[in-house]
Amino acid sequence: MVGKLLAIILLVSALAAGGAMYYLQVYGYYETVEPRPGQDVMLLPTGGAEPEPIAYVDFRAIDAKSSPIRYRACFTTALKPADLMGLFEIATSVEPRNAPGWFDCFDAEEIGAALASGRATAFLSQKNIDFGVDRIVAITEDGHGYVWHDLNNCGQKAYDGTVVGEDCPARPTSN
Numbered sequence: 001m002v003g004k005l006l007a008i009i010l011l012v013s014a015l016a017a018g019g020a021m022y023y024l025q026v027y028g029y030y031e032t033v034e035p036r037p038g039q040d041v042m043l044l045p046t047g048g049a050e051p052e053p054i055a056y057v058d059f060r061a062i063d064a065k066s067s068p069i070r071y072r073a074c075f076t077t078a079l080k081p082a083d084l085m086g087l088f089e090i091a092t093s094v095e096p097r098n099a100p101g102w103f104d105c106f107d108a109e110e111i112g113a114a115l116a117s118g119r120a121t122a123f124l125s126q127k128n129i130d131f132g133v134d135r136i137v138a139i140t141e142d143g144h145g146y147v148w149h150d151l152n153n154c155g156q157k158a159y160d161g162t163v164v165g166e167d168c169p170a171r172p173t174s175n
Helices: 002-028 108-117 153-160
Strands: 057-063 072-076 120-130 133-140 144-151
Touching: 108 120, 108 133, 120 144
Parallel strands: none
Antiparallel strands: 057 072, 072 144, 120 133, 133 144
8 A cells, every 4th residue: 555655646746847847848937028119129230230120010029037049039020031131141050949839929940941941031130149149030021020049159169068269259257
């Protein structure tokens, strides 16, 4: 009888821990980002140092303090990628990161397919928004826009253990 009771306790504990872990990964750490009109969607001009805002509406975003790459946003714009090419820096070799299923406006597979087929173009929004992390903005031909954070060259080196080198900014000191 004691063995069955211990087995039940272990099973219930494992289910509770698994449920808590799932909740924390999918829901727990994310917060809704309050829109800041004129500041949420910005693109880096070709050869420029400071990002410039573009016109947008219907902005929705989520973020989490637990990781610099958890930021996701969606918006719509009247601008087309062709209007922005040549004016703003194009982001190459980017792949959107998955968003939680409940943030239904951001579908990483669909965005990735649009980028691969040329139905969307990715632009650099801000370099090193956090150490080794760039903000990317993708805009589709039909005016839907998506924002996410992606590791840049320095970030990939820093997180895989490779020597970062002189081309990267200094790493922030931690407490």
